């Protein structure tokens with residue numbers, strides 16, 4: 001299959017390359033795209049070197065599958081061109097809520113992927129684990145209300161943010177403080193700090209990231225009126241997003257029942273009571289980890305738990321590749 005990766009030098013793009021190799025994805029031809037600053041740089045894939053190219057209509061001609069892992073601006077400009085001839089799996093947030101674009105987590109709503117018009121959107125890196133936990137619980141117990149507080153790693157904001165974090169961590173270690181006027185790609189220094197803002201603020205006081213989490217969850221679960229509130233926080237962690245997820249159901253649910261359902265849910269790993277999900281254990285893993293499952297005493301029928309995922313794997317690259325694998329396997333049937 002002729003495969004293109006847009007944003008191949010980014011954190012998600014590099015993880016896509018790693019996972020395409022790891023999962024033996026059938027790549028017959030590969031084209032890698034990035035900005036001008038990386039033109040001509042060489043990337044190794046299965047013992048062959050590939051040069052970074054810049055995007056042009058000629059360069060994307062005859063690609064069959066394109067993973068788009070670049071900014072919203074690039075996706076907005078290039079996805080409509082690419083989808084005329086290739087199947088596009090897009091990681092940006094531009095098309096996720098459009099009615100005619102499936103927003104897919106294979107373990108939850110693979111059926112939607114089959115309705116694609118050459119474009120499938122992959123959800124936000126926090127939406128994916130949240131719906132993977134909520135979907136099987138909803139099927140069994142009927143969701144009434146959801147509340148999420150996320151603790152999101154710096155790699156979720158891309159390579160520049162991650163570089164900034166590593167730099168700030170060194171400055172903090174050597175000088176004891178980060179200069180107040182220090183430039184940051186985030187809205188504040190992140191080393192030794194947490195930032196309760198991801199994306200711009202909206203007029204209702206929620207941020208864009210919180211809005212994405214709410215609307216994408218409703219779309220994937222096909223529960224347009226599900227009451228959800230979300231608070232998204234950037235934390236000084238390299239890789240691995242966590243979420244404190246609280247759900248209220250139609251009638252009281254025992255934690256043991258939640259454990260039973262989630263142990264049978266695809267892609268989920270339930271930890272025992274005395275273990276808990278943390279970024280350092282989820283980095284490099286494909287599963288969504290769940291732990292600290294207990295009653296939510298603020299409601300009659302609530303459960304609360306801690307969910308954690310490698311945001312670059314299941315939160316981004318892996319989910320996109322799984323979508324492609326499923327579409328390919330359906331074509332072969």
Ligand SMILES: NC(=O)c1ccc[n+]([C@@H]2O[C@H](COP(=O)([O-])OP(=O)(O)OC[C@H]3O[C@@H](n4cnc5c(N)ncnc54)[C@H](OP(=O)(O)O)[C@@H]3O)[C@@H](O)[C@H]2O)c1
Pocket residue numbers: 006007008009010011012013033034035036037038054055068069070071072074091092093123124125155156157158159160311312315316
């Ligand atoms: N990071 C995550 O955990 C995560 C999770 C889910 C979704 N996403 C989404 O995935 C996308 C990529 O995120 P990321 O974290 O990988 O960002 P990133 O590390 O900042 O990478 C951005 C990529 O876009 C490329 N790019 C910039 N201008 C370009 C141009 N004119 N033509 C082609 N490519 C261009 C960059 O190339 P250069 O290196 O040459 O600048 C780089 O390869 C974003 O839409 C993001 O919201 C990210």
